[in-house]
Amino acid sequence: MTEKRTSGNKESCWIRYRLDLRGIKLEDVAKKANRTISLVSKVINGERQSEKVEVALAELLGYSSWKNLWADAFINAERRAV
Numbered sequence: 001m002t003e004k005r006t007s008g009n010k011e012s013c014w015i016r017y018r019l020d021l022r023g024i025k026l027e028d029v030a031k032k033a034n035r036t037i038s039l040v041s042k043v044i045n046g047e048r049q050s051e052k053v054e055v056a057l058a059e060l061l062g063y064s065s066w067k068n069l070w071a072d073a074f075i076n077a078e079r080r081a082v
Helices: 009-021 026-033 037-044 051-060 066-081
Strands: none
Touching: 009 037, 009 051, 009 066, 026 037, 026 051, 037 051, 051 066
């Protein structure tokens, strides 16, 4: 089950940064989740929820769950902002 969250621009940017570091495109996430690129973007931005996209993002970035990925994004985005 997906967890409702409030998206912060910093967290979304951090997730996109991590994808870029690994050479992973939104298209790659969309293919893995069998969803659209638009939906992947909306999930990253916190505008929509999709368990399949969240699982794909977590797996591609080496996390055991979306919750762990989002927590790491929150912590690291805050560190970078300071």
